[in-house]
Amino acid sequence: MIILNGKLSSFSKTAGPGILFACTAIGVSHLVQSTRAGADFGLMMLGFVILVSVMKYPFFEYGSRYANSTQTSIIDGYKKLGKPALWLYFLLTIASMFFVTGAVGFVTAGFFENLFGIDFLGEWTVVILFVVCVGILAIGKYNLLDSLIKIIAIVLLASTVSAFLFALYNGPIEPVSGFEPKELWDISGIFFLLALMGWMPTAVDLSSWNSLWTLERMKQTNYKPKLKETLLEFRLAYLITGILAVMFVVLGTFIFYGSGQELPNNNSDFAHKVVTLYTETIGGWSYIIIAASAFTVMFGTIIAVFDGYSRSLQRTVELIFTKKEDKIRTKFRTFYVIFLILISAGSLVVIFQFGNNLKELVDFATVLSFVIAPVIAIFNLRLVTGKFLEKEHQPSIFLRILSFAGIVFLSGFALFFLITKFYS
Template identity: 85%
Template sequence: MNLNLSRFSKTAGPGILFACTAIGVSHLVQSTRAGADYGLFIVGFVILVTLLKYPFFEYGSRYANSTQTSIIDGYKTLGKPALWLYFLLTISSMFFVTGAVGFVTAGFFENLFGIDYLGEWTVIILFAVCVSVLAIGKYNVLDSLIKIIAIVLVVSTVSAFLLTLYNGPLEPVAGFEPKDLWDISGIFFLLALMGWMPTAVDLSSWNSLWTLERIKQTKYKPTLKETLFEFRLSYLITGILAIMFVTLGAFIFHGSGEELPNSNSQFANEIVQLYTHTIGDWSYIIIAASAFTVMFGTIIAVLDGYSRSLQRTIELIFTKKEEKIRTKFRTFYVIFLLVISTGSLVVVFQFGNNLKELVDFATVLSFVIAPIIAIFNFRLVTGKFLDKEHQPSLGLKIISVSGIIFLIGFAVIFAFLKFGPIF
């Protein structure tokens, strides 16, 4: 038993990073909005999309453990066009994704400290802190910080969830009319919800990079079974917490006749009030600090993931021999941190104080590009690129094919609704 725990402690990290990346906006914002606007009915969609997206995230960890290279390296083996397409998809979405996460984090920061006069400077300060932390400490700091954040998140969310169940759902106000999920705005929200539930599929490449970095950090190479266990446990927790956040939104807001605010700081205050309403006023400062800590963990992981994946992509595109990479591109990680932060700030300034519009745009964009990455990942773990003993089971392959059809289908629905029939 002690031996197994020792091995798990050496393996643990990449899955926890994934969970903290996922739990930020998709759970605190989108899942709470889903429950508040549409009630518990939407839980079924949360479970469905979490299940159908699962294989494509796992394949990042599976490929890294099996080949000792990142899945981005795998995209190159599919051909240079595949690598270039991944690169273009990444740069087309990274500023919007990071901007949305940064904007939400700024709202929880302002709520925690009672600040309402800094405006966009809050986001600037947050990005500056994150870039400094990552530039100095890189993965070691990220790994240590994220594990503390994960514990805080799980304890506070489970506590609020259990107390909410005990108190029961809110009695709807007189004349309350629930929103229709099947009108145009409802379908667009459903697409936005599923775009980041539990997170964007293109972020699956980060799992492989973090898996390799953890091996380098601990000098311990886990078995495929150990790597997959750590990721599956973390993924299961993200799914359970998503259901909890939907339930919190449904029990406390659905039927109240109130709209969750569009301002990031006011939205953050409502979310914190959601918790304290069930736990007690005494817990406000604890919940406010916990919520900010969760979002801070998300933004720092997002900045690391994008910078790390961009660095590796550039290395593979412009360098033929692996031994030349470290000397030629060793400073690019910090450069990309600065570029992504700057571009994301421009996005935040562009959207102003419109939290919902920015988050929905970023999440729908992620959903539309998801089928391409899903197909890439599926090809890499089921074809000639991976040994038979490392390939997924038949059941997982069936879920993968179903997931690809699902993602393509909803992308087509979005295009039809947005732009109308082509012919």
């Protein structure tokens, strides 16, 4: 009993980075992309969801592994690979961050409008949302919100499992007369497949956030977990994100596939449809609970995205332009807040540019993430299998083999997309 209590105490001190990762992943990739996958293509998308989640796994784990083993972020590791590697990571982050943040923010605004029945603010909803997010993070009040997000995430988890079980019990809907499934292997189908895999469970370049959050958790608890403790916490979170992705594909298939209905392109209407997806299986009484839970999870996602990008940019800029460690620490808050404002402004420009086209914005952001994924994957593998990590902390032979397979998989699909797009 004493041993069990000790393990639970250690796990509670370690838990946090994995939960933040899960909150980030369960947002757009699950609520939007997985639901669309099932609704448009049916259960055939399950294989791709499972495959890409397995293939990407090592590169996310390596962020947590490197941070625990070296007590530094994997971004510090990129500098050890050479200044060109750090600069490339910096440029790739800048190239993608406005589109990623814009897509997540736009979806979150839709769930906000759906929850409160607001339709008169238009794009100002996103502006207000971003101001609130920047304000919360700038004054450092994220800890309380993080605790709330974990509670609501449990509610969403329970709701998703309930809806999934009800959907299995009721079975799939009967296809309408004359229904013809969408073609997966044409240009639009391939584009969506890459978009789905780009953020399944999330973008590979976000693996650097795992290492930053792992270090932050150690600082908060003043507890340095063993490597196996850090990896256990992350693996549990990753497994949950994978299971939920499968559930969302099944829900989209059983409730929408063959119905002849198209999921809306407007962010607020889409949010309403997703929430209705739950209530049609659980019951109308659950609408407000599901709507509140979905918005809160998306709000947690956009907060995590702002925090992750700002932290990673701050650390990258410090490593590139600052040589002395004491100067790095004194400038942290200034850099962090500046990047929060910069990311917010740039993302709003992207949102205004795409207008009210939810699917186009989300697909563009996710495909962009997929195309740059192989570069980050190679960097992460080099850092945990070479001279930069002690032998006892390096991954197993199985993970190394899976990593090579993952790099080939990500590179092959990215190259296939670029060739297809160029000659189409």
